[in-house]
Amino acid sequence: MDYFSLKGKNAIVTGGNTGLGQAFSLALAKGGANIFMPSIMPDDPQYNKLIEAEGGKAVYMEADITKPGVPEKVVEACVNELGSVDILVNCAGIVICKDVLDFGREDWDPMIRINLTAAFEMSHECAKVMIPQRSGKMINICSMFSFLGGQWSPAYAASKHGIAGLTKAYCDELAQYNIQVNGIAPGYFKTKVAEVSASDPVRDKWIVDHTAEGRWGEIHDLMGTTVFLASQASQFVNGHILAVDGGFLTR
Numbered sequence: 001m002d003y004f005s006l007k008g009k010n011a012i013v014t015g016g017n018t019g020l021g022q023a024f025s026l027a028l029a030k031g032g033a034n035i036f037m038p039s040i041m042p043d044d045p046q047y048n049k050l051i052e053a054e055g056g057k058a059v060y061m062e063a064d065i066t067k068p069g070v071p072e073k074v075v076e077a078c079v080n081e082l083g084s085v086d087i088l089v090n091c092a093g094i095v096i097c098k099d100v101l102d103f104g105r106e107d108w109d110p111m112i113r114i115n116l117t118a119a120f121e122m123s124h125e126c127a128k129v130m131i132p133q134r135s136g137k138m139i140n141i142c143s144m145f146s147f148l149g150g151q152w153s154p155a156y157a158a159s160k161h162g163i164a165g166l167t168k169a170y171c172d173e174l175a176q177y178n179i180q181v182n183g184i185a186p187g188y189f190k191t192k193v194a195e196v197s198a199s200d201p202v203r204d205k206w207i208v209d210h211t212a213e214g215r216w217g218e219i220h221d222l223m224g225t226t227v228f229l230a231s232q233a234s235q236f237v238n239g240h241i242l243a244v245d246g247g248f249l250t251r
Contacts, residue, residue, distance in 0.1 A: 003233040007032030010082040011230065012074065014065055014122060015092030017044050019191040020141065020222065024089045027223035028230055029054040033087060036078040038063035038070075057082065065092060066113045071121040075129060087137045087230045088126045090119035090163070095193050097152040108155040115159035116166070123170055123181075131177045137230045138174075140167045142185040142241050144248055164241055171239030180238045182229045187245025189217040212247025221246075 006028055016025040016037035025035045029050075034057040043060040051058035059081050065071050078085050093115045096107045123138055130136030143160040144150075150157040163183065170181040188207045190198050197203045198216070208214055225244050228234050243249055 004227055004231045005032055006087070006227065006231055009033040009086040009230070010036065010078065010084050011087035011089065012036045012038065012078050012085055012122070012126065013089040013091055014118070015039050015041070016089070017041055017047055017060060019091075019193060020186060020189060020219070021089075021091040022047060023219040023222045024091055024139075024141075024226050025051060025058075026054075027226040028087065028089075029056050029058070030223070031227040031231065032056065033230070034082050035059065036061065036074075036082060036085075038065055038074045039092070040064050065118040065122060066110075071118065071125045074122070075125040079129060084133065085126050085129045086135065087139070088122060089139045089141065089226070089230075090122055091141045092118060093141065093159075093193070095153055095156045097156075097196055099152065100154065103152075103154060111153075111155035112159055112162075115156070116162040119163060120166055123166065127170075127174060127179070130179050131174070134178050136174075136177075136179040137234075138167075138170065138179065138181040139226065139229050140164075140181070140183040142167070142183040144185060144187060144243075144245060146183070146185050146241060147243075147249060167241060168239045175238050180229070180234060182234070182237060182239070183241035184222065184225055184229065185241050185243040185245065186222060187211060187217050187243070187248040189219070189222075210248060210251050211245070212250055215246065217244065217246060 015021040048058035145157040146160040146164040
């Protein structure tokens with residue numbers, strides 16, 4: 001089980017104090033890691049206590065990683081506070097849903113900026129730290145829409161296809177430095193991002209019916225996968241996108 005230990009590792013989880021980001025942060029903390037959380041959402045001292053109860057540190061930084069220069073400052077702050085960056089989870093993201101003719105550039109730009117461009121810039125800055133130390137784990141949060149078209153949000157589908165491509169491209173570049181770059185593609189989880197679908201009885205039924213396990217995902221369903229991809233146990237897993245979807249993609 002030592003292969004799964006994250007003891008002494010330092011992780012940046014973007015948007016790590018809200019939504020699915022909380023699952024990733026807490027999972028890494030349970031594995032033994034310290035957690036650095038840049039976010040535009042307010043600090044949550046109660047959640048920080050949950051992380052620290054696992055024995056590590058929880059460090060919050062108010063930061064908009066879509067702003068020029070901010071990803072570099074985030075990485076610098078993590079190194080200064082914790083000593084290194086061993087794990088990066090690119091989780092921060094948004095979704096805007098509209099009919100195709102109503103979905104314009106004002107909807108497209110912010111989603112591409114946070115879902116894809118910010119993830120690229122965080123990865124770029126972390127690579128500057130991970131390459132010299134000859135180790136690191138990057139985990140990009142993909143989606144069912146990394147594989148599917150998806151109605152009502154062309155920017156979400158495009159950004160999540162882009163994240164899948166970024167995962168593979170960075171694997172090609174960084175594997176030679178003992179850095180593993182993988183993705184997690186969650187199925188349907190009842191977070192704020194999915195509240196539109198969850199509140200629509202027709203859409204809710206469609207999601208449950210099209211998930212082999214017949215239910216929405218629970219936060220804890222993501223934890224084991226997160227620890228696996230962040231740990232030595234996944235040392236020869238690289239450029240892969242692991243769906244945690246209850247069998248959604250099989251139907």
